[in-house]
Amino acid sequence: MINEQIKDKEVRVINENGEQLGIMSAKEALKLAREANLDLVKIAPMAKPPVCKIIDYGKYRYEQARKEKEAKKKQKITEVKEIRFSPNIGDNDLNTKANMARKFLSKGDKVKVTLRFRGREMAHTAASKVILDNFYAKLEDIAVIEKPAKLEGRNMTMVLSEKR
The missing domain is CATH 3.30.110.10 (Translation initiation factor 3 (IF-3), C-terminal domain)
Incomplete structure (x- = not known):
């Protein structure tokens, strides 16, 4: 979930440098992300409260895809x-x-x-x-x-x- 899709009242926020900003409302966190020209991405939805990170979502998706591709390379398929x-x-x-x-x-x-x-x-x-x-x-x-x-x-x- 990113930006407006996050419907939780309170979220734990981590900035782009990995520093914790604490627990705040989703609207405040979204406002902080907009100020930094980045996206608010929910990275741990099952946590109490959910953990959101202020990052560039396109770059995040690219990194995830690259990690998955790298993991597939290392797999050995046994027949x-x-x-x-x-x-x-x-x-x-x-x-x-x-x-x-x-x-x-x-x-x-x-x-x-x-x-x-x-x-x-x-x-x-x-x-x-x-x-x-x-x-x-x-x-x-x-x-x-x-x-x-x-x-x-x-x-x-x-x-x-x-x-x-």
């Missing part, structure tokens, strides 16, 4: 990559999948390993957990289990993330 295979996968195929997972983990992504069961393969789910354990053993040096292997419907899934 979840999925690797699927069946219980009757060969050793070389498992090694190839493990190498792909290694690449994903080194980039900082998480890896969701899915073991899909079809038809009669559902009868051997307990023996298939060994395959996921072998897969993790190949990646133990760079990965840590974030979510252990769990059977969900016809899929057994496990989530791996990079070691810190």
Whole structure:
């Protein structure tokens, strides 16, 4: 809220230099802002009484946008990559999948390993957990289990993330 939008009876006022001017009516604070050719901006609406600052609103908005943009730059977006295979996968195929997972983990992504069961393969789910354990053993040096292997419907899934 700026200038006339501030409807509070009393506000705590801070001038453009950051010095507190004390508690006064919103009309007096607006008059002070007008004298300085600046805007009265409510910066802490939930405080008792609300805190208003006498500043250049356009410059304030620009600074806020710049801070948000800077914060977005520093964010690292982690994706979840999925690797699927069946219980009757060969050793070389498992090694190839493990190498792909290694690449994903080194980039900082998480890896969701899915073991899909079809038809009669559902009868051997307990023996298939060994395959996921072998897969993790190949990646133990760079990965840590974030979510252990769990059977969900016809899929057994496990989530791996990079070691810190």
